[in-house]
Amino acid sequence: MADDRCFAGQKVLVTGGSKGIGKDIAKTFAEYGAEVIITGRKEEVLAETVKEIKDIHNVCSYLQADVTQVQEIYGMVDNAVKRMGNLDILVNNAGINITKPALEVTEEDWDQVLDTNLKGTFFTSQRAASYMADQGLGKIINIASQMAFVGFYDRAAYCSSKGGVVQQTKALAIEWAPMNINVNAVAPTFIETELTKKMFDDEAFSKDIMSRIPLGKLAQPKDVTGAVLYLASPWADFVTGETIKVDGGWTAI
Numbered sequence: 001m002a003d004d005r006c007f008a009g010q011k012v013l014v015t016g017g018s019k020g021i022g023k024d025i026a027k028t029f030a031e032y033g034a035e036v037i038i039t040g041r042k043e044e045v046l047a048e049t050v051k052e053i054k055d056i057h058n059v060c061s062y063l064q065a066d067v068t069q070v071q072e073i074y075g076m077v078d079n080a081v082k083r084m085g086n087l088d089i090l091v092n093n094a095g096i097n098i099t100k101p102a103l104e105v106t107e108e109d110w111d112q113v114l115d116t117n118l119k120g121t122f123f124t125s126q127r128a129a130s131y132m133a134d135q136g137l138g139k140i141i142n143i144a145s146q147m148a149f150v151g152f153y154d155r156a157a158y159c160s161s162k163g164g165v166v167q168q169t170k171a172l173a174i175e176w177a178p179m180n181i182n183v184n185a186v187a188p189t190f191i192e193t194e195l196t197k198k199m200f201d202d203e204a205f206s207k208d209i210m211s212r213i214p215l216g217k218l219a220q221p222k223d224v225t226g227a228v229l230y231l232a233s234p235w236a237d238f239v240t241g242e243t244i245k246v247d248g249g250w251t252a253i
Contacts, residue, residue, distance in 0.1 A: 006233055008033035011084040013077070015067055015124060016094030018045040020193045021143065024221035025091055025228050030057035032229075037080045039063045039094070067094045067120030068112070077127040086135055089232045090128040092121040092142045095161075102156040110157050117161035122168055125183070129172070133179040139232045142169050142185040143224070146247040149187065162187070166243050173241030182240040186227040189247035192218040214249035 012029045016022040017038025026038045030053045038053075039062065040046050046062035053060040061083065065076035081087050095117045098109045125140050132138025145162040147155055166185060173183040190196060190209055200206045200218070210216065227244045230236055245251055 006032050007089075007229075010034040010088045010232075011080075011086055012036045012089040012091070012232075013039070013080045013087055013128070014091045014093055015039045015065075015076075015120070017091075018042065018049045018062070021188070021191060021221045021224050022091070022093040023049055025093060025225050026060070027053055027056060028222075028225045028229060029089075029232075030060055033057065034089070035059040035084055037061050037063055037084065039065050039067075039076055039080075041066050067124060068115040070119075070123050073120065073123045074127050077124065077131070081131050087128055087131050088137070089139045090125065090141070091228060091232075092124055092140070094120055094124075095143060097155065097158045099154040099158075101154055105157055113157040114161050114164075117158070118164040118168065121165055125168075125172060129176055129179070129181055132181045133176070136180050138179075138181040139236075140172070140181065140183045141228050141231045142183070143228075144169070144185040144187040144243055146187050146189045146245060146251055148243070149245070149251045169243060170241045177240055182231070182236065184231045184236070184239060184241070185243040186224055186231070187243050187245045187247065188224045189213060189219055189250050191224065192220055212250050212253075213247070214252070217248065219246055219248060 007029055012034045014022050014026045017026040018040040026036050030036050043064050050060050050062050063076050063079055065072045067073055098113055121142055142165050144165040147159045148162040148166040169183055169185040223246050227246050
């Protein structure tokens with residue numbers, strides 16, 4: 001798909017870019033020559049990830065920000081543009097999940113999940129689009145979830161937030177199409193990372209999840225990254241308002 005020139009000189013901002021999927025996305029953009037800024041809440045983790053990425057491509061840095069706070073979002077995007085000169089690609093990857101039965105979800109739980117996954121995605125996109133509109137070009141890729149399309153146990157808030165991300169993607173794609181800003185999303189299934197390892201140590205849980213994936217295996221971060229790079233690339237210039245499911249066939253059943 002991409003080659004070593006595809007993203008050379010592109011300016012990329014990846015929220016939640018210090019670990020897991022976000023880290024793999026940021027590293028891969030760097031491998032293809034993009035200037036990358038990652039964001040997150042924990043400075044120590046951000047600094048360590050930037051150190052790793054700089055071994056691939058020296059033009060990488062981080063900004064500390066909490067995407068539940070609108071003023072921090074605005075400052076984050078403003079500083080990213082100031083540092084890089086402009087912004088070509090935004091990947092809204094920052095997200096959380098609080099797994100609880102619906103009857104036990106508190107207002108605080110709900111607000112934390114919705115503010116991070118949905119509110120944070122909207123206001124980061126809004127600020128980024130204000131710069132992209134001026135240059136008449138931009139790609140925004142949101143990380144949604146297959147849980148936007150199917151229900152699952154103990155994830156009422158998460159499913160709600162990711163369903164909102166898919167609809168938000170469509171709404172912004174339509175509104176910003178005249179400004180040549182493409183807005184798309186990627187909806188992964190469960191991904192095999194350090195963060196999910198404990199879940200899959202539970203044999204019953206692991207067996208249940210694997211029984212739902214026709215391809216018979218868990219997705220890797222690179223599977224999500226591939227879809228993100230496609231949507232960010234020139235090959236997807238005529239794609240907008242779309243959500244690509246990376247779920248091994250789960251939602252096809």
